Amino acid sequence: MVGRLLAWLDSRTGYRSLVKLALDEELPPGTGWTFTTGSVVTLLVSCQFVTGLGLAMYYVPAPSLAYDSVRFIMQDLPLGWLVRGLHYWGASFLVVAAVVHLLRVFLMGSYKAPREVTWLSGILMLLVILAFALTGYLLPWDQKAYWATTVTINIARSSPLAGEFLASVMRGGPDLGALTLGRWFSAHVFLLPATLTALIVAHIALMRKHGISGPLEPAPGAGVAFFPRHVLKDTVMMAAAFASLITVAALVAAPLDEIANPTDASYIPRPEWYFLSLFQMLKYFPGPLEPVATMVIPGVVIGFLVLLPFVDRGDGRHPLRSPRRMLTAVLAAIGVGVAVLTGLGVADLPAGKDPNAWGLLPIAGHAIATADGNTCAGCHESGGPAAPLGITRLTKDEEWLLAHMADPVAIAPGVRSAGDPAPEPVMSRFKAQAVVAYLRREHAGNRAPQVDVRQRLAALTYAETCVVCHRISGEGGTLGPDLTHVGARRDAAGIKAVIEDATEMYGETEMPTFRDRLTPEQIDALASYLASRK
Numbered sequence: 172m173v174g175r176l177l178a179w180l181d182s183r184t185g186y187r188s189l190v191k192l193a194l195d196e197e198l199p200p201g202t203g204w205t206f207t208t209g210s211v212v213t214l215l216v217s218c219q220f221v222t223g224l225g226l227a228m229y230y231v232p233a234p235s236l237a238y239d240s241v242r243f244i245m246q247d248l249p250l251g252w253l254v255r256g257l258h259y260w261g262a263s264f265l266v267v268a269a270v271v272h273l274l275r276v277f278l279m280g281s282y283k284a285p286r287e288v289t290w291l292s293g294i295l296m297l298l299v300i301l302a303f304a305l306t307g308y309l310l311p312w313d314q315k316a317y318w319a320t321t322v323t324i325n326i327a328r329s330s331p332l333a334g335e336f337l338a339s340v341m342r343g344g345p346d347l348g349a350l351t352l353g354r355w356f357s358a359h360v361f362l363l364p365a366t367l368t369a370l371i372v373a374h375i376a377l378m379r380k381h382g383i384s385g386p387l388e389p390a391p392g393a394g395v396a397f398f399p400r401h402v403l404k405d406t407v408m409m410a411a412a413f414a415s416l417i418t419v420a421a422l423v424a425a426p427l428d429e430i431a432n433p434t435d436a437s438y439i440p441r442p443e444w445y446f447l448s449l450f451q452m453l454k455y456f457p458g459p460l461e462p463v464a465t466m467v468i469p470g471v472v473i474g475f476l477v478l479l480p481f482v483d484r485g486d487g488r489h490p491l492r493s494p495r496r497m498l499t500a501v502l503a504a505i506g507v508g509v510a511v512l513t514g515l516g517v518a519d520l521p522a523g524k525d526p527n528a529w530g531l532l533p534i535a536g537h538a539i540a541t542a543d544g545n546t547c548a549g550c551h552e553s554g555g556p557a558a559p560l561g562i563t564r565l566t567k568d569e570e571w572l573l574a575h576m577a578d579p580v581a582i583a584p585g586v587r588s589a590g591d592p593a594p595e596p597v598m599s600r601f602k603a604q605a606v607v608a609y610l611r612r613e614h615a616g617n618r619a620p621q622v623d624v625r626q627r628l629a630a631l632t633y634a635e636t637c638v639v640c641h642r643i644s645g646e647g648g649t650l651g652p653d654l655t656h657v658g659a660r661r662d663a664a665g666i667k668a669v670i671e672d673a674t675e676m677y678g679e680t681e682m683p684t685f686r687d688r689l690t691p692e693q694i695d696a697l698a699s700y701l702a703s704r705k
Contacts, residue, residue, distance in 0.1 A: 194398035199385025202401060205279065206383060208272040210405040211412045215265040216371065220364065222258040230310065232356035234349050235566045237312035238430040245427060246616050256420030262304050264416050266445045269297050277502060280488030280495065281384040287480040289377040294476050296370045299363055304445065306359040309352060317431035318440035321347055329461045387488050429611045434569045441520055448512035472505055529612060529620050532646045535634035536609025537619040538627050539602050546579065546597050565614050569607055576603035605634040608646060629700040632693045636685065651682065656704055663702035670694050
């Protein structure tokens with residue numbers, strides 16, 4: 172019965188001839204495991220398409236909802252954290268696999284005639300994969316996404332002649348906002364998938380037309396069919412790659428920073444590792460030399476790869492023998508340069524603000540916002556005119572929030588007329604900044620930790636006195652020294668002495684004396700906490 176059904180289906184579709192065409196391809200004798208890298212790339216591309224489709228069902232490409240939709244996927248959608256993890260880490264796996272495949276083709280001399288166009292389609296595929304990674308960067312709409320995209324657009328603006336035009340196309344409007352997010356989302360889910368699919372189809376068709384190059388040295392014997400031996404090798408390698416990917420996705424959660432804050436110009440973006448070498452080069456070509464790092468050097472590398480099959484037209488395929496030896500040395504130099512720049516970039520990465528860590532500032536904000544008789548509770552309560560602070564979504568920028576906390580009756584900054592002057596601020600700006608830090612932690616889905624009385628007192632003291640000048644874990648001012656690891660330099664007694672009277676330690680200094688401004692309990696609590704920061 173099944174045989175008759177399949178025979179009928181074959182008579183209508185001809186599927187058996189298609190299967191035979193796909194599986195009975197003759198491979199050169201000696202074709203080994205190194206020729207499985209292309210199948211791994213195809214698997215990872217398919218994984219990105221499937222997980223991306225799942226994410227797109229719940230993602231909302233709007234600045235007011237993008238972050239919350241990603242957080243919903245991570246925290247509330249069953250297995251959403253795993254799907255996003257597969258997609259996030261899959262991007263890195265795919266970049267590595269594509270580069271490994273490119274290196275395999277180079278080392279085996281598989282780009283030589285008549286496979287020049289096959290090689291060029293592979294180069295285009297690598298560039299499209301990197302474009303996928305770049306456009307997907309903005310979609311979470313968190314701090315890292317917003318500021319890294321800002322840097323990317325500024326790099327595009329530095330291009331000679333068409334810089335402003337490129338920046339305008341990428342931004343979509345005068346500022347990075349809803350139009351930018353819509354354009355990058357459209358490119359990520361419509362334009363680039365269609366382009367990559369067309370390139371993959373063309374790449375495979377060209378590979379089937381010209382066949383694979385086989386081992387460096389021709390092996391004796393007759394060719395072997397693609398099925399079953401090489402299919403088994405491909406299956407084993409693809410299974411190993413997917414097992415590695417799902418293990419990483421299950422053990423290491425995809426990161427999600429705080430919601431984008433366009434007013435936080437102090438945030439230092441940290442690109443993904445595969446773009447780190449380009450960002451690092453910007454440090455060595457500042458100002459008017461910036462296009463050298465962003466356009467000239469990458470252009471030379473891409474030009475070298477594009478021209479490779481037309482320059483190397485000899486018969487020899489061994490990478491360490493003449494005449495290919497020099498080309499191998501050039502590619503090795505490029506690889507070493509990228510590796511060194513990436514390593515330097517990793518070493519230079521600033522200590523980022525962990526959205527999951529509760530430092531003194533958000534702890535102080537939580538204490539202020541939840542204290543008995545606080546001004547926020549009058550409106551932000553169950554059944555009140557505004558949502559409780561614990562579930563409040565941040566849809567306004569920081570300046571709006573700070574102004575609202577200073578004059579909450581006005582609801583929106585600037586609505587009071589000249590004849591109705593604003594009253595004295597209900598909350599100081601420093602306390603308001605602490606409350607905003609607390610709200611950002613809550614918005615990221617991180618509940619306030621339980622702290623003892625001394626740490627609570629230290630947090631309030633820092634927010635009211637120290638935050639304007641001193642930074643801890645990326646939060647606070649920059650007029651004074653960074654206190655993130657001050658405990659590694661001084662013990663509690665030394666820190667207490669500086670707080671009480673810095674002039675006794677340093678002589679003339681801009682730091683005021685706090686012996687008479689703070690209580691002994693405040694000084695002891697603050698010194699004890701700072702001494703614990705090693």
